[in-house]
Structures are given as C-alpha cells and as structure tokens.
Amino acid sequence: MSTTLARVRAAHARIEAVDRPEIWIGLRPPEAVEAEARALDARVAAGEHLPLAGRLLAVKGNIDVAGMPTTAGCPAYAYEPEADAPVVARLRAAGALVLGTTNLDQFATGLVGTRSPYGAVRGAHDPRRISGGSSSGSAVAVALGIADLALGTDTAGSGRVPAAFNGIVGLKPTRGLVSTLGVVPACASLDCVTVFARTLREAEQALAHMVSAPGRPLPARAPGPWRIAVPAPDGLGELDPGWAEAYEAAVRQVSAAGAELRTIDLAPFTEAAAMLYEGAFVAERYTAVGSFVDKSLAEGGEGLDPTVADIITRARDIPAHRLHADTDRLGALRARALAALADADALLLPTAPGHPTLAEVAADPLGANARLGRFTNSTNLFDLAAVAVPAGEVNGLPFGVMLIGPAFTDERLAAVAGLLRPDTYVAVAGAHLTGQPLNPHLLALGAVLDRTTTTAPVYRLHALRTDPPKPGLVHAGGDGSAIEVEVWRLPAAGLGGLLAGLPRPMTLGSVALADGCSVPGFLCEPSALVDAEDITAYGGWRAYLAR
Incomplete structure (x- = not known):
C-alpha cells in the first residue's frame, strides 16, 4: 500500500473512532481522496518534488x-466555488491532500466554537469544554490526529484561541502575506488565513507555501539575546485558577533559555481589544454579510445562529462619526503599543485568560466570548504578527501562550517560540505508527507527529511473533537498508513513560535517520530474531502489512 494511501485510510479510521461529527461540515468522498493519494504517490515515485506530499x-x-x-x-448561505482559494491551491500544489471542510462559529463571528447550526465543536481533550472558535473544527481535527494541517482564519484570535485550548500550534501571519481571496470575509480589512499543526516545524513549513505576497526587510536588530516583553504581574487581569502560574512558568522558561525580559504596560493592548466588538469596527461585519442576514431574518432566519445574527444586525446602524472617532483612538493606542515594543523582539502573553465549559458559554455567550479575546483582539487592529504554541498543562488540560511582534517578524516569532518547547523526539517503525494498535499510547503521552521519513540504510526489519504483531528493527551496518519510520515529538516526561512501559524484546536506542541526525527510537534485542521473518525488502511495516 502506498504511503499516502495508508495515511488517508488511517485518517478515515480515526474519524470513525473519535466519533466527532461536529468537526466537519463536509468530507470529500473516500474514493476521491484515495484516488488522489495514489496519484500523489505516483508523482513522488516519478521524481516530482512535492514537499507536503501525504500531508492531510x-x-x-x-x-x-x-x-x-x-x-x-x-x-442557506452556501455556494459552489469554481476553484480552490489561492491558499488551498498553493498547499495542494505542494502535495497536501484535502480531507474536507470544517465547522466554525458562523460567519467567523466568535471565539467559542459553539455558534453553528452544525453543532458545537467540543474540546479535543475535554468534551465538556469549548474548542474555541471561530476555527473550531480545524483545530480539533489536528488535535485529534485526523489532519496534519488545517486552515483557519483569524480576525480576533480565531487562529490562536482554538490552538491554545487544544494543545497545538496556530500561526497568524502578518496581514497581506497570505491571500484572502476565496475567503468569506468577517472583517475584510483585518482578516488573516492561518494554519494549525501539531508542531511548530510543520506549521512553519506550511506557511512557507501559503505565502503569496513578499515580506518587507526588517530593521537591523541589535545583537544579543532575544528580548521578550512581559506585562507587570498585575497587568494580566483575572485568569482561571492555575493559569497565572502556568504563564509565569513559561516566562521562566524563556528566561532560562537566555532571553532578556522587558516589563511593559499592557493597557493599550487590552483597551484596543475591547474596541473590536464594542466599538465601531464591528460595522465591517455587517458590510460582509449584513444584507444576507437581513434577508434571511425577514424570511424566518432558518439556520442563522441567533447570537451571530444579533451581533451583525446591531452593527447596521453604527454612525460614521463613531467609526472615525474610534479610528483616531485606535491610532493613538497603536502608537503607545508599538512604542512599548520598540526594544523587544516579541510580547509573550497567555493566549486566553481561561477555558470555559460549554455550559458557561451557553449561560453568557457574549460575556464569555469578550473575555476570551482579551489578549488576541488587538493583534490585527495593530497590524501585528503572532504565533500561539502549547506551554504545558493546567489541571490536565492544555495551556497555551502566544508571541506577538511587529508586522513581518513572522520568522522571528517562530524562532522565539522554539524556546518554549525543548525538542524530544522518538522514531517508531511498527505498532506505534499512525493508525496502528499502539499509536494511542503515544498520543496519551502528549506525542505529536513531526514527520515521516526513513532510517539511514543500515537497518534490517523483522516480523516478530508478538501480540499485537510488531516488527523488530536492528542495526545491520553495510548489510542494511532504509526503513520507513515516523518521528514523533513528545514531552521529556513522556519519553520516560514510554520507556517504562516498553515490553521485551523491544529496547530504546539511538536510530540514525536519512538526513544524518539520530534520535531515540524502538529497536529490538537480537535474541528475538530467531524464527522471525526478515521483511526488510518491503521497506517498512505498513508496506509489509499491505503485501
């Protein structure tokens, strides 16, 4: 079986296993996706360079x-597009394969993930809690291991809040770097297309293919360590229990990694954040879809989310003089904010102040949503770039932070974000592969797939007589071959948990990869190879199973 085809079938099996129909608005027919998978593998086999080949x-x-x-x-708003949006087309041209379209807060209006006639999207780690919106389905599809990458949009934080709640990465690029053609606007002047992934590396790789407009040269940076702005201890406002401590731990981590800290006044950021929905800028949402909402309400409003409809219709009568006044006030706040960041490479903040339950949002839909945007709403108003990354857990649920910086500092922010997650990797070649019986053990330890690759050509693979069936990878020197493996990234504590539960004859040792690096990986005691079939010629465990 081809590599991409195996990944597609594993994804469809995962969709059935997790039983989260609210993630999706539409799935492509499996036969169409499988046909495209076969075609992608054929193109790669023919020598075509497809950097995202097999990424779902x-x-x-x-x-x-x-x-x-x-x-x-x-x-009722649905239309049939004649072509992919440019950002989708770019990713497909690089080899990515579309599984389907995902659920969202209607008209991308919300940070909660519950404002949809297709159902409230529940959190990936606790179904009693919200997933975050508006890019709810996209984030959960990645967090649950169905998709490798997912596209969202971010006007007020929709590409970052769901990332934080579901323990994944969300990149919100500088406005204008990624085309918004083929995207239903929320606030057209502020909208950004964003990308979700389980690792920063994957998100960066995808963003590199998504970019359609050139960046601009950055001012020369003074030499020295990264300079990170943080608010004063009392500047964050009320946070959920445990969140202040988790944020302080992230600050300590970047400091321990060598960053210099700068204390700034967060007031211009939070004051501007409140203006996005409470001020006149919400009028742009009426410009986008107001006439449709008005007409639909006149005909009974079937399929309209009442909270979304109320937000959009209330924006209809905002006077022009208020918009001009708010624009002037925003300009003054932006000047203060950029002055505060003048000697910093990035601002480090919690992505959100807390993670509410579905019941809490239902009880106060507007108040809960407003609270979630405290740290994210100002980013696009100030024309800044941002990246949201996992930064530990609070009470067993993901906690996330984000780094914000001036426009076109996207690569710099990703580099700084790397300080927050020391890399621990493990290579797997058999029953722990995606879709295989022991893969849930990896997921339970917080592991995320980094990449699919091969070993250096110095290994042999044997089919062991175990339950469940699994292969044994052994170093064979010049008598070996390249074997397909997946490289997974997991917390340092997770590696210890993996080793503690490792049954004989499996061992954990150093595995040499095709790119010349070595990572910990599953190997096998030579004594277990007696009467074990040598399956090296298949090139990997999945190909052997599909023989």
Missing part, C-alpha cells in the same frame, strides 16, 4: 475548496 489538510468552511460548498457555517 482540513479547511475551515469559509475558505473555498473546489467541489465542496462554501457555507461559512450557514447552510
């Missing part, structure tokens, strides 16, 4: 995918 992609339902209706979370 989910697309937020307000972004055009040819052959699928674009609904923006409202069935």
Whole structure:
C-alpha cells in the first residue's frame, strides 16, 4: 500500500473512532481522496518534488475548496466555488491532500466554537469544554490526529484561541502575506488565513507555501539575546485558577533559555481589544454579510445562529462619526503599543485568560466570548504578527501562550517560540505508527507527529511473533537498508513513560535517520530474531502489512 494511501485510510479510521461529527461540515468522498493519494504517490515515485506530499489538510468552511460548498457555517448561505482559494491551491500544489471542510462559529463571528447550526465543536481533550472558535473544527481535527494541517482564519484570535485550548500550534501571519481571496470575509480589512499543526516545524513549513505576497526587510536588530516583553504581574487581569502560574512558568522558561525580559504596560493592548466588538469596527461585519442576514431574518432566519445574527444586525446602524472617532483612538493606542515594543523582539502573553465549559458559554455567550479575546483582539487592529504554541498543562488540560511582534517578524516569532518547547523526539517503525494498535499510547503521552521519513540504510526489519504483531528493527551496518519510520515529538516526561512501559524484546536506542541526525527510537534485542521473518525488502511495516 502506498504511503499516502495508508495515511488517508488511517485518517478515515480515526474519524470513525473519535466519533466527532461536529468537526466537519463536509468530507470529500473516500474514493476521491484515495484516488488522489495514489496519484500523489505516483508523482513522488516519478521524481516530482512535492514537499507536503501525504500531508492531510482540513479547511475551515469559509475558505473555498473546489467541489465542496462554501457555507461559512450557514447552510442557506452556501455556494459552489469554481476553484480552490489561492491558499488551498498553493498547499495542494505542494502535495497536501484535502480531507474536507470544517465547522466554525458562523460567519467567523466568535471565539467559542459553539455558534453553528452544525453543532458545537467540543474540546479535543475535554468534551465538556469549548474548542474555541471561530476555527473550531480545524483545530480539533489536528488535535485529534485526523489532519496534519488545517486552515483557519483569524480576525480576533480565531487562529490562536482554538490552538491554545487544544494543545497545538496556530500561526497568524502578518496581514497581506497570505491571500484572502476565496475567503468569506468577517472583517475584510483585518482578516488573516492561518494554519494549525501539531508542531511548530510543520506549521512553519506550511506557511512557507501559503505565502503569496513578499515580506518587507526588517530593521537591523541589535545583537544579543532575544528580548521578550512581559506585562507587570498585575497587568494580566483575572485568569482561571492555575493559569497565572502556568504563564509565569513559561516566562521562566524563556528566561532560562537566555532571553532578556522587558516589563511593559499592557493597557493599550487590552483597551484596543475591547474596541473590536464594542466599538465601531464591528460595522465591517455587517458590510460582509449584513444584507444576507437581513434577508434571511425577514424570511424566518432558518439556520442563522441567533447570537451571530444579533451581533451583525446591531452593527447596521453604527454612525460614521463613531467609526472615525474610534479610528483616531485606535491610532493613538497603536502608537503607545508599538512604542512599548520598540526594544523587544516579541510580547509573550497567555493566549486566553481561561477555558470555559460549554455550559458557561451557553449561560453568557457574549460575556464569555469578550473575555476570551482579551489578549488576541488587538493583534490585527495593530497590524501585528503572532504565533500561539502549547506551554504545558493546567489541571490536565492544555495551556497555551502566544508571541506577538511587529508586522513581518513572522520568522522571528517562530524562532522565539522554539524556546518554549525543548525538542524530544522518538522514531517508531511498527505498532506505534499512525493508525496502528499502539499509536494511542503515544498520543496519551502528549506525542505529536513531526514527520515521516526513513532510517539511514543500515537497518534490517523483522516480523516478530508478538501480540499485537510488531516488527523488530536492528542495526545491520553495510548489510542494511532504509526503513520507513515516523518521528514523533513528545514531552521529556513522556519519553520516560514510554520507556517504562516498553515490553521485551523491544529496547530504546539511538536510530540514525536519512538526513544524518539520530534520535531515540524502538529497536529490538537480537535474541528475538530467531524464527522471525526478515521483511526488510518491503521497506517498512505498513508496506509489509499491505503485501
């Protein structure tokens, strides 16, 4: 079986296993996806360079995918796009394969993930809690190991809040770097297409293919360590229990990694954040879809989320003089904010102040949503770039932080974000592969797939007589071959947990990879190879199983 085809079938099995139908608005027919998978593998085998070959992609339902209706979370709004949005086309040209379109807060209006006639998208780690919105389905599809990459949009934080709640990475690029053509607008002047991934490396790789506009040269940076701005201890406002401590731990981590800290006043950021929905800027949401909402309400409003409809229709009558006044005030706040960041490479903040339950959001939909945008709402208003990354757990649930910086500092922010997650990797070649029986053990330890690759050509693979069936990888020197492996990234404590539960004859040792680096990986005691079939010629465990 081809590599991409195996990954597609594993993804469809995962969709069935997790039983989260609210993630999706539409899935492409399995036969069409499998046919595309075979074609991708054939192109790679023929020597074509496809950097994202085999990466499975989910697309937020307000972004055009040819052959699928674009609904923006409202069935009555649906239309059939004639072509992929440019950002989708770019990723597909690099080899990514679209699984389907994902659920969202209707018309991308919300940070909660519950404002949809397709159902509230529940959190990946605790179904009693919200997933975060508006790019809810995209984030959960990645967090649950179905998709490798997912597209979202971010006007107020929709590409970052869901990342934080689900323990994944969310990159919000500088406005204008990624085309928003083929995207149903929320606030057209502020919208950004974003990407979710389980690792920073994967997200960066995808973003490199998504970019359609050139960046601009950055001012020369004074030499020295990274300079990170942080608010004063009392500057964050009320946070959920344990979140202040988790944030302080992230600050200590970047400091221990050599960064210099700068204390700044967060007031201009939080004051501007409140203006996004409470001020006149919300009028742009009416410009985007207001006439449709008005017409739909006049006909009964079937399929409209009442909270979304109320937000959009209330924006209809905002006077022009208020917009000009708010624009002037925003300009003054932006000047203060950029002055505060003048000698810093990035601002480090919690991505959100807390993670509410579905019941809490239902009880106070507007208040809960407003609270979630405290740290994210100002980013696009100030024309800044951002990246949201995992930074530990609070009470067993993901906690995330984000790094914010001036426009076109996207690569710099990703480099700084690397300080927060020391890399621990493990290579697996058999029953722990994606879709195989022991893969849930890796996921339970917090592991995320980094890449699929091969070993250096110095190993042999044997089919062991174990239950469940698994292979034994052994170093054979010049008599060896390259064997397909997956490299997984996991917390340092997770590696210890993996080793503690490792049954004989498996061992953990250093595995040499095709790119010349070595990582810990599963090997096998030579004594277990007696009567074990040598399956090296298949090139990997999945190919052997599909023989």
